[in-house]
Amino acid sequence: MKASNLTDQTRSFARRIRPRATWLTVLAITAVLSIGGVAATTHIEHDRLANRLLVALPDEVPANAELARFAAQEAAPLYRQHCAACHGADLKGDRATGAPNLTDSVVIHGRDNVYDIERSILYGIHAGVPKGRDLTEMPAFGLSGRMSSGEIHSVVQYVLQLSRQPHDAEAANQGSEIFYRINCGDCHNPDGTGNPDYGAPDLTANVWNSGGDAQALYDAIYFGQRHVMPAWRGVLSLGEIRALAVYVYLASHPRERSTPDRVSQ
Amino acid sequence: MSSVGLVKQPALVSRAIRALWVSPQRSGALAAVAIVVGLLVALASLFGKAPPSRSTVPAGYVALVNQKGILMSDWISQVENDEGMPFESTAPATRSKVLRQMIDEELVVQRALVLDLPETTIEVRDILATAVNNQVGAQAVTRLPSEDELRAFFEANRAKYTERGPMTVHDLVLHVGGYQNADQSLEQANRDAAEAVYQLRAGASVDYIREHFGFVPGPEDRGEVTDLYAKTMLGATLYPVALGLRDGEISDPVATGDGVHILIMERHALPSVVDFATARPRVYDDFRIQQSNQAVQAHLAQLRRQAQIVIAPGYSE
Amino acid sequence: MRWLAAFAILAFALVSAPASAARQSVSYSTWTITGSTVTVRYVLPAPEAQRLIGTELAIVTVKRLGAYLLKNLGAHSASGECTVLDQGYDLGLVDPLEVGPGLYGFEIFFHCADPRGLVLRNTALFARDSDHVNIASVFVNGRVSEQIFTPRKQRLAIPDDGKVAPVSFFSYVGLGAEHLLDGADRLCVVLGLALLVRRRRDVAYLVGALALGYALAAVVSSMGWVAPRLTLVDAFVALLAALAGLSVVVRNTERGPAIAAAWSALLLLAGVVCAISRLVPTGLLLLGGAALSAGLLVLAGPRERVAWPILAGLLGFLDGFVWSAAIEPAELSASAQLDMTAGLYAGALLTEVVVLGVLVGVMWLVQSYKSFPRQLVNDVCAACLAGLGTYWMVGRLFA
Numbered sequence: 001m002k003a004s005n006l007t008d009q010t011r012s013f014a015r016r017i018r019p020r021a022t023w024l025t026v027l028a029i030t031a032v033l034s035i036g037g038v039a040a041t042t043h044i045e046h047d048r049l050a051n052r053l054l055v056a057l058p059d060e061v062p063a064n065a066e067l068a069r070f071a072a073q074e075a076a077p078l079y080r081q082h083c084a085a086c087h088g089a090d091l092k093g094d095r096a097t098g099a100p101n102l103t104d105s106v107v108i109h110g111r112d113n114v115y116d117i118e119r120s121i122l123y124g125i126h127a128g129v130p131k132g133r134d135l136t137e138m139p140a141f142g143l144s145g146r147m148s149s150g151e152i153h154s155v156v157q158y159v160l161q162l163s164r165q166p167h168d169a170e171a172a173n174q175g176s177e178i179f180y181r182i183n184c185g186d187c188h189n190p191d192g193t194g195n196p197d198y199g200a201p202d203l204t205a206n207v208w209n210s211g212g213d214a215q216a217l218y219d220a221i222y223f224g225q226r227h228v229m230p231a232w233r234g235v236l237s238l239g240e241i242r243a244l245a246v247y248v249y250l251a252s253h254p255r256e257r258s259t260p261d262r263v264s265q
Numbered sequence: 266m267s268s269v270g271l272v273k274q275p276a277l278v279s280r281a282i283r284a285l286w287v288s289p290q291r292s293g294a295l296a297a298v299a300i301v302v303g304l305l306v307a308l309a310s311l312f313g314k315a316p317p318s319r320s321t322v323p324a325g326y327v328a329l330v331n332q333k334g335i336l337m338s339d340w341i342s343q344v345e346n347d348e349g350m351p352f353e354s355t356a357p358a359t360r361s362k363v364l365r366q367m368i369d370e371e372l373v374v375q376r377a378l379v380l381d382l383p384e385t386t387i388e389v390r391d392i393l394a395t396a397v398n399n400q401v402g403a404q405a406v407t408r409l410p411s412e413d414e415l416r417a418f419f420e421a422n423r424a425k426y427t428e429r430g431p432m433t434v435h436d437l438v439l440h441v442g443g444y445q446n447a448d449q450s451l452e453q454a455n456r457d458a459a460e461a462v463y464q465l466r467a468g469a470s471v472d473y474i475r476e477h478f479g480f481v482p483g484p485e486d487r488g489e490v491t492d493l494y495a496k497t498m499l500g501a502t503l504y505p506v507a508l509g510l511r512d513g514e515i516s517d518p519v520a521t522g523d524g525v526h527i528l529i530m531e532r533h534a535l536p537s538v539v540d541f542a543t544a545r546p547r548v549y550d551d552f553r554i555q556q557s558n559q560a561v562q563a564h565l566a567q568l569r570r571q572a573q574i575v576i577a578p579g580y581s582e
Numbered sequence: 583m584r585w586l587a588a589f590a591i592l593a594f595a596l597v598s599a600p601a602s603a604a605r606q607s608v609s610y611s612t613w614t615i616t617g618s619t620v621t622v623r624y625v626l627p628a629p630e631a632q633r634l635i636g637t638e639l640a641i642v643t644v645k646r647l648g649a650y651l652l653k654n655l656g657a658h659s660a661s662g663e664c665t666v667l668d669q670g671y672d673l674g675l676v677d678p679l680e681v682g683p684g685l686y687g688f689e690i691f692f693h694c695a696d697p698r699g700l701v702l703r704n705t706a707l708f709a710r711d712s713d714h715v716n717i718a719s720v721f722v723n724g725r726v727s728e729q730i731f732t733p734r735k736q737r738l739a740i741p742d743d744g745k746v747a748p749v750s751f752f753s754y755v756g757l758g759a760e761h762l763l764d765g766a767d768r769l770c771v772v773l774g775l776a777l778l779v780r781r782r783r784d785v786a787y788l789v790g791a792l793a794l795g796y797a798l799a800a801v802v803s804s805m806g807w808v809a810p811r812l813t814l815v816d817a818f819v820a821l822l823a824a825l826a827g828l829s830v831v832v833r834n835t836e837r838g839p840a841i842a843a844a845w846s847a848l849l850l851l852a853g854v855v856c857a858i859s860r861l862v863p864t865g866l867l868l869l870g871g872a873a874l875s876a877g878l879l880v881l882a883g884p885r886e887r888v889a890w891p892i893l894a895g896l897l898g899f900l901d902g903f904v905w906s907a908a909i910e911p912a913e914l915s916a917s918a919q920l921d922m923t924a925g926l927y928a929g930a931l932l933t934e935v936v937v938l939g940v941l942v943g944v945m946w947l948v949q950s951y952k953s954f955p956r957q958l959v960n961d962v963c964a965a966c967l968a969g970l971g972t973y974w975m976v977g978r979l980f981a
Contacts, residue, residue, distance in 0.1 A: 050324070051324045052324075053324075054324030054325040055324045055325075057337075057341075057352075058337075058338070058341075059353070111351075115338070115341060115352070118338055119338055119342065122336075122338055126403070126407065127403070127404075128399065128400040128401070128402075128403030128404050129400065130396065130399075130400075131339070131342075134403070140409060140549065143409065143410070143412075143415070143549060144545065144546050144549035144550070145542065145544075145545025145546045145548075145549065146546055223409055224409065226406070226407050226409075228404075228407050238324070238325035238326075238336075239324070239325065242325070295877075296877045296878075297877070298877070299873045299874070299876045299877030300873075300874055300877035300878060300889075300892060301877075302870075302873045302877075303870045303871065303872070303873030303874030303875070303876070303877055304870065304874060304892075304896075305870070306866055306869050306870030306873060307818060307866070307867055307869075307870025307871055307874060308870070309866055309870070310811070310814055310862075310863040310864070310865075310866035310867040310870060311810060311811060311814050311815055311818055311867065311900070312808040312809065312810055312811065313808065313809055313811055314807075314808065314809070315806050315807055315808050315809040316809060318806070319682070319913075331680040331681060331682060332682040332683060333680075375680040376680070378680070379644060379678040379679065379680050380644070380678065381643065381644055381645065384643075
């Protein structure tokens with residue numbers, strides 16, 4: 001192909017497509033600018049809400065519909081990625097891991113508020129972090145030889161009695177004496193109502209992380225329990241932790257949600 | 266336009282380039298797109314988010330002290346701990362007071378780091394090391410031991426769970442220098458003690474030995490004592506000697522820092538081996554401690570692998 | 583023959599050239615003069631402190647740095663050398679301060695019996711680094727003036743009336759010029775641009791692009807949204823040098839476009855490997871560089887004159903931004919910061935223009951001599967630029 005033919009063809013081709021090219025270019029630039037503008041606006045609004053979520057005191061957030069909605073939207077994918085493996089995709093816990101049901105009103109560690117939930121997420125439970133919740137653990141009474149098998153069976157019956165489940169009354173009677181002798185009340189309170197400062201569950205509520213039947217209770221007393229919740233400070237940002245705390249709180253307080261599907265699974 | 270691209274090119278490349286250059290609009294547009302995309306991608310790697318301004322407190326924190334934040338959650342926790350009541354019930358003045366205290370504490374902690382206190386103060390080093398080891402150990406004890414592991418641990422450490430019986434042992438000491446017999450040398454004392462032992466074994470009484478050789482009772486001679494007490498009473502040098510003595514036996518002379526000793530074992534109960542069921546609580550606790558210690562050692566080994574450690578010539582660890 | 587000579591010189595250049603960047607070496611000090619007391623607060627970035635290892639310090643510890651500064655900071659007055667005050671408690675003569683992450687801070691008090699004829703002395707780091715600059719704020723009787731200590735200006739005289747003249751705008755210009763002349767990688771980019779120039783108009787376009795780059799850097803850095811990753815910036819400047827050289831190669835050789843395509847493909851491959859290996863910023867830089875190279879070298883074709891100003895603009899933008907990042911920790915007033923930034927940028931830009939002009943002038947001059955091996959020199963310089971730029975880029979990214 002000669003250079004002159006090439007140049008003529010090029011020029012002719014260029015003349016034909018020039019108007020279309022111009023309009024296409026203008027359209028493309030407009031589209032890019034529009035998308036960019038929308039993205040920038042969304043990003044700015046997102047940052048504003050994220051900042052407000054963190055600036056507010058933790059327990060003020062659920063009362064603010066806008067912030068609560070924002071927190072739930074932010075937290076849902078985070079929960080699926082980091083928490084669902086233990087607490088279940090439906091937040092209802094996992095008996096195998098002992099991870100508690102997050103949708104009920106029973107609180108094991110701390111109080112039933114956003115602040116304490118946030119604290120658990122920040123510093124963990126039995127995670128080896130000094131600021132975390134690690135005052136006590138359920139000892140392995142059987143494995144360590146501190147209680148015999150028969151004694152454990154009696155205490156199990158007593159716990160079934162406390163939680164208003166079918167039980168053997170005579171064994172329960174013996175169990176109550178052992179309960180006091182072994183000083184179970186030091187953590188669970190003498191009446192078995194538990195102590196959230198220690199993370200000792202309420203034995204009368206009939207709400208169990210690892211199962212409330214006789215076998216599960218026997219295993220808990222025999223082998224002890226030391227469930228670990230990791231400390232997420234340094235892994236997740238402060239904003240993400242705050243959002244998760246609000247999300248978990250709203251899961252157990254549905255009346256405080258202003259839209260029914262805020263805490264979606 | 267340069268004719269370079271159309272002459273003497275590898276066939277595939279030249280066809281490709283010709284296809285682009287035949288259409289100048291297309292090649293120009295592609296070039297522009299490539300340049301813009303390239304710039305955007307490269308600039309995205311070259312720049313990161315600017316650090317926050319030094320004069321604004323990031324959200325989630327309640328104060329900044331030399332760019333180090335005091336977390337709002339920690340402040341709330343401190344207020345509640347100090348006042349013993351929920352945060353909402355505390356007064357603003359109280360909250361301010363706690364914040365001031367936390368800022369003061371942060372300043373002092375930062376000061377400690379700047380002054381290299383871990384370098385110069387043993388207590389600080391101890392606390393830091395203990396805190397790290399506690400964290401590492403706490404992670405390790407989440408795994409409960411199995412029955413087989415406990416038994417295996419008991420078998421491997423049986424001596425630890427052997428209970429030695431009580432003993433009634435008399436300690437006679439011939440002091441050397443600095444005590445009653447200032448002129449007594451160690452060699453002389455050893456000779457005297459050897460003779461005393463011979464006499465005792467031949468049936469001489471303790472009173473005779475005391476009178477003729479100058480032996481005096483040891484400081485802690487108290488009749489029948491438990492094994493643990495004997496260990497404390499006799500010390501690291503004499504205790505193993507006592508362990509080897511049966512009822513009525515007399516030890517050879519043993520020199521220690523204060524003189525030469527003779528031990529007379531009046532009665533020594535035999536050791537009893539504890540069975541697994543009886544020792545179980547101790548076995549469980551010791552196993553957990555071992556788990557924790559192993560984790561600490563493994564952590565230390567990892568730190569060593571990651572560290573660059575150089576030792577001066579002539580020294581070794 | 584031509585290429586043989588080019589490769590031989592390139593190999594020599596590669597062997598001898600260190601992959602060092604023209605990094606700004608900056609520290610900050612605040613001098614407060616009140617009556618007969620002089621207080622100096624010295625802030626040193628950790629990387630600068632690390633540079634003292636081997637020559638001034640065996641290891642970097644707070645105590646040793648403090649002792650080093652005690653030797654190198656001082657004040658002298660009519661009554662002689664001012665004495666250093668013991669600050670009591672645990673402080674000693676040098677009080678270490680907590681000033682923020684990545685920074686060492688120290689405070690020293692001097693007492694001058696007779697405060698007249700006061701001269702402040704700062705000799706820290708200059709023996710180790712001839713490019714080091716200390717940005718100082720001097721407060722006298724409540725009035726502040728910005729000063730700089732350099733290897734050539736290690737002393738500052740304070741008039742008895744306390745009216746210290748701030749450092750002139752031209753000092754900043756000189757500083758900017760000096761820094762650029764010390765930066766081999768930046769000069770290489772300018773050399774490459776000079777080799778690409780064909781007409782006088784091209785010089786104007788390049789100067790304009792450089793100025794635009796610096797202006798953009800001033801605007802973006804003042805917004806405080808982003809901060810540069812300095813090691814990657816240095817690597818990118820090296821890439822620009824390589825691109826400038828390759829632009830000349832593409833123009834001059836028969837296989838130019840193929841070489842350029844291969845270069846882009848190599849960068850692309852390296853970027854993908856880095857991204858997969860989780861070296862994300864490095865991977866992004868290489869991928870971006872690949873796209874940029876493809877656009878500038880392969881596809882630009884006859885529109886190469888559009889490409890060169892982009893190189894020039896990028897050089898100005900990055901150089902300017904790095905200066906802004908170096909000045910920021912000094913926490914100067916807005917007007918002082920503006921003054922300093924403008925002076926530094928002006929100095930750098932002026933130097934680039936002068937160097938560009940000189941190189942272009944020399945090339946046009948020798949062009950008139952037919953016996954001068956213009957093509958050979960062109961090829962050799964281009965090959966050296968491409969090779970050096972690549973070597974520096976790889977060294978800075980992966981060393």
